[in-house]
Amino acid sequence: TWTSESFADMTIQSLRLKLGNDRVVMALSGGVDSTVAATLVHRAIGDNLFCIFVDNGVLRKDEFEQVLHSYEDMGLNIKGVDAKAQFYAALAGLSEPEAKRKAIGRTFIEVFDQEAHLIQDVKWLGQGTIYPDVIESVSVKGPSATIKSHHNVGGLPDFMKLRIVEPLNTLFKDEVRAVGRTLGVPAHILSRHPFPGPGLAIRILGEVTPEKVAILQEVDALFINGLKKRGLYDEVWQAGTMLLPIQSVGVMGDERTYEQVVALRAVTSVDGMTADWAHLPYDFLAEVSNDIINRVKGVNRVVYDISSKPPATIEWE
Ligand code: XMP
Structure with missing residues (x-):
């Protein structure tokens, strides 16, 4: 039977084998999935995991500071990037919802790409993709998938040439939370409501x-x-x-x-x-x-x- 303890142990071991001494970069959002994924990778390879948390100017009040502190307390190798001005510039003059989503998605990739290039010899991109995200992106032909484009599903431009590591891609949300509890991820992160990638902009x-x-x-x-x-x-x-x-x-x-x-x-x-x-x-x-x-x-x-x-x-x- 599946237990969060055995899942965590086995995943950490296999990540260690797979990643060796390679460097991994990950964007964190303060949400459950990216945080639990990062915690697993961190347990496996320590500070060879480089985490990036971007202030896109449309986060909740004080969220950037609070989440950054939580990550530091958890021992993650995390860099906070204040990119508010870049996002506001990209959003200026836009009022159509999909145009705003695209501007935010594009700006996020610019900022992330720039930050990732500052790290020498990165080989992998870590992502907090969970099983329902996999299903959703496989069934993109359905009518609902195109109603709103979710920029944070679907990965990064291939010029980054990174291999992808997604330790949670077989799990459902409640299993992710259970693994998070096993790993000691703070309760205030595990119980957070979902929050859209484009944040307050939409x-x-x-x-x-x-x-x-x-x-x-x-x-x-x-x-x-x-x-x-x-x-x-x-x-x-x-x-x-x-x-x-x-x-x-x-x-x-x-x-x-x-x-x-x-x-x-x-x-x-x-x-x-x-x-x-x-x-x-x-x-x-x-x-x-x-x-x-x-x-x-x-x-x-x-x-x-x-x-x-x-x-x-x-x-x-
Ligand atoms: P809707 O508005 O489609 O939202 O009923 C369903 C769930 O998805 C979230 N949502 C998004 N999440 N990027 C995201 O990461 C987006 O562009 C986006 N649009 C909606 C919404 O908050 C809800 O949880």
């Missing part, structure tokens, strides 16, 4: 600017921290907030306001393929809504998304 409807990112980071932090405080975070599969490209009239004191609208989104799901909107308690929604409107300058209205997937998708873009 939750800011329309053009992305640093000012809009700053607003949405505050809104998102209030919602997510609220869920955690109320013990609701682990009850939902994914949660986030959208900055809508409209303004609405409000009133504050004697003043009329004309400000932004944000939407809260929380869903229950097994795998993200279908999802139901989470029936969060009304009093919790009321509290979060007040918090957001009182504390985030520029937002005067909060709505809750009660659409399920299908026909809606989880993200709005």
Whole structure:
């Protein structure tokens, strides 16, 4: 029978044989899959694993610093790269969702390629691909696969000439989490909700600017921290907030306001393929809504998304 302990032991041993003294480079995202994959490779070859974590300017509030610290605490050989300006430049003037995804994917590859070339003699590219990703990319002919392009599935340009190592490509998500627990990966990483590669860029409807990112980071932090405080975070599969490209009239004191609208989104799901909107308690929604409107300058209205997937998708873009 499969146990996470035996999987981890056997994988570490076979990685050691396969990789020998070779150097491996990996991009980490702060998510479960890339972190557990990196931990396995690190157990096998130590500091011959070079990890790169890119700040693309559309991460959650304080996420870059927090995740980087967690990785350092775990002993990974990790380099944080601040590429915010490069991503904002690539996103400037774009408002179409797929154009934004492509700009982010392209910029990510540029940044990663540049960083990887700074490491001498790299032979392998490590990836946190899991079994469902393999299935999804095999069945790309299906109608759903082309609805949204997920830039982080599908690998890197072949000019990098690296061999691929994917230690998790036979596992499902819950098995990945079990292996992570066995390896001592921190619980706050293992229990993280999925977060899209293009990050807040596809939750800011329309053009992305640093000012809009700053607003949405505050809104998102209030919602997510609220869920955690109320013990609701682990009850939902994914949660986030959208900055809508409209303004609405409000009133504050004697003043009329004309400000932004944000939407809260929380869903229950097994795998993200279908999802139901989470029936969060009304009093919790009321509290979060007040918090957001009182504390985030520029937002005067909060709505809750009660659409399920299908026909809606989880993200709005
Ligand atoms: P949708 O919006 O298609 O999302 O219902 C399903 C799951 O996929 C995530 N998602 C993405 N993940 N790159 C990613 O890495 C993307 O471009 C992307 N678009 C959506 C979404 O957050 C949800 O978990």
